[in-house]
Amino acid sequence: QKEVEQDPGPLSVPEGAIVSLNCTYSNSAFQYFMWYRQYSRKGPELLMYTYSSGNKEDGRFTAQVDKSSKYISLFIRDSQPSDSATYLCAMEDPFGNEKLTFGTGTRLTIIP
Amino acid sequence: DTGVSQNPRHKITKRGQNVTFRCDPISEHNRLYWYRQTLGQGPEFLTYFQNEAQLEKSRLLSDRFSAERPKGSFSTLEIQRTEQGDSAMYLCASTLSGGFSYEQYFGPGTRLTVT
Numbered sequence: 001q002k003e004v005e006q007d008p009g010p011l012s013v014p015e016g017a018i019v020s021l022n023c024t025y026s027n028s029a030f031q032y033f034m035w036y037r038q039y040s041r042k043g044p045e046l047l048m049y050t051y052s053s054g055n056k057e058d059g060r061f062t063a064q065v066d067k068s069s070k071y072i073s074l075f076i077r078d079s080q081p082s083d084s085a086t087y088l089c090a091m092e093d094p095f096g097n098e099k100l101t102f103g104t105g106t107r108l109t110i111i112p
Numbered sequence: 113d114t115g116v117s118q119n120p121r122h123k124i125t126k127r128g129q130n131v132t133f134r135c136d137p138i139s140e141h142n143r144l145y146w147y148r149q150t151l152g153q154g155p156e157f158l159t160y161f162q163n164e165a166q167l168e169k170s171r172l173l174s175d176r177f178s179a180e181r182p183k184g185s186f187s188t189l190e191i192q193r194t195e196q197g198d199s200a201m202y203l204c205a206s207t208l209s210g211g212f213s214y215e216q217y218f219g220p221g222t223r224l225t226v227t
Contacts, residue, residue: 008152034215043116043203043218044155088154098209099145099168100216102154 003027006089006103014111019076023089023103026070030091030101033065035074038086038105047087048074079110116219118204124225125194132190133222137206144187145216146179147203148172155203161187162209194226 006023013019021035032051036044048063050056050072056063062075072091076083086105092098117136125131137144142163147155158177159169163184173179176194181187191198201223205216 004154006154036218041201041221041223043118043220046215046217049215090154098143098207099157099160100147100155100205102156104152104154 001026003101004089004091004103007106008104010107010109012109012111013079015079015081017079017110019074019079019083019108019110021074021076021087021089021106021108023072024070025072025091025101027091027093027101028067028070029093029095031094032092033063033072034090034092034100035061035063036088036090036102038088040085044088081110081112084109116204116206116217118202118219118222120222121220122223122225124227127194127196127226129194130190130192131194131224132188133202133224135187135189135204135206135219137186137204138217141206141208141217142184143207143209144181145205145207146187146189147205147218149201149203149221150199158189191224194224196226199224199226 004025035048038044050063053067060077064073086107088105089103090100119134145160146158149155161181176192179189201221203221204219207216
């Protein structure tokens with residue numbers, strides 16, 4: 001079993017819809033949780049960064065972390081065609097070497 | 113551009129040849145990571161540096177791979193005697209360790225194709 005599980009999709013939704021992306025993990029040492037967006041043939045771009053449990057909002061994006069369930073989510077409101085990309089969740093153990101452990105990524109397409 | 117840069121962006125090589133990639137991190141960042149990403153997968157950790165010291169290497173990093181970060185600035189990743197299984201995107205990331213921030217910023221990657 002992988003440390004981080006993420007549904008690879010692909011996921012297609014109409015423009016303006018609310019998108020929900022999720023990851024589960026098994027390592028309870030993870031304390032920092034990140035979402036990266038990756039366009040085709042580009043490097044990952046940091047979108048959201050959350051410490052421990054709770055919610056964090058940034059514009060149309062909301063990240064949620066539930067450490068008791070080992071479950072994290074990213075919500076995208078009013079989705080736009082420019083949101084079409086692969087979304088990667090990533091996690092970090094601050095008492096390890098601070099390397100990131102990634103999910104496989106979910107490929108998202110927003111249909112105009 | 114003050115972000116992480118990587119060169120070359122693409123490299124096509126024949127099996128058995130040696131290749132070297134370069135990463136220039138964000139200037140004030142003291143920690144530098146290398147990751148490898150294959151198609152349909154998330155990035156996987158290879159190795160990282162704190163300043164010029166290489167502190168950890170993944171078991172993914174075989175003896176054919178070597179990384180350096182002289183003077184704690186740019187880093188190079190060399191693959192000797194390349195194999196077709198080495199074909200992947202090689203990503204570099206940097207961060208400022210010692211603060212209360214763990215965000216890693218990635219470069220655009222070097223896509224390696226071994227024929």
